[in-house]
Amino acid sequence: MKRYFSDLFVGGKSLVDGLVVTLKALCQPMVTVQYPREEIDITPNFRGHIDLVLDPEKNTFRCIACGMCERSCPSECIQIKGKKVEGKKKKTLSLFTLDFTKCSLCGTCVEICPTQALEFSNEYNLAAFSREAFHYDILKRLEERII
Template sequence: MGGYFSDIFYGSKSLLIGMGITFREFFKPTVTVQYPYQTLKMSARFRGHIELIADKEGKPKCVVCGMCERACPSGCITLGSISIEIEVDGKIKKKKVLSKYDLDFTKCSLCGQCVENCNFGALEFSKEYNLASTRKEDFHFNLLKRLEERNT
């Protein structure tokens, strides 16, 4: 019988303590970000999907070595190249240039192996996180086209 009453006493006490804690939360500043109206700045190292980096002339820095393609665990990068003839010091030389850089973002696990394995500093992470679509094709990125769009 004594246990019964001490339970009631202890229960009411713990209830009041709990209510005191939740009541104090009323006067604390709001920490929620009202997402579509307010957004947060992404941290410097945030890993979004990859983007090509342009050199001074606006051409991609990529030399089509294929390291990113081989390093990718999921096989979501497809490279394409054409060889063009350029004149260096009066001689005509053949050079491989990037003609296609497709990223299949549906398979990407954002591990960053491609950026890490790039020896030419031609890849970076974008800060894009608002990616939503009902169509699968919207996640097949043509990075070369995106680079041209960013240049203009």
């Protein structure tokens, strides 16, 4: 009988202790943000999908269309084409697409690039209604930034 009441007391007290914890939390500043209306700053080190680096000196890409990234990609999501331009000895990049639906963000392409022509973007708000929306034309994205 005595045990029953002591259990009842100890158990009841444990529940009240728990409620005190939540009550204290109620008075503390909020840790969440109202997402679509507010956004948290993301670290510059975040690895989003890849982008071509804009060389500030040449005001264009550094890519030499060697195709190292295309070959090293474990998911085969990069496609590169280069073409001969008159007056230049080497090939110039003419197509750079990324199928982001397949990419697993391992970063192999960025690391293997001999001219450091690739970087990670900081985009994380990614939602769309079609698969094709994630077939990025990376070269076009860079050209938009040049202007």
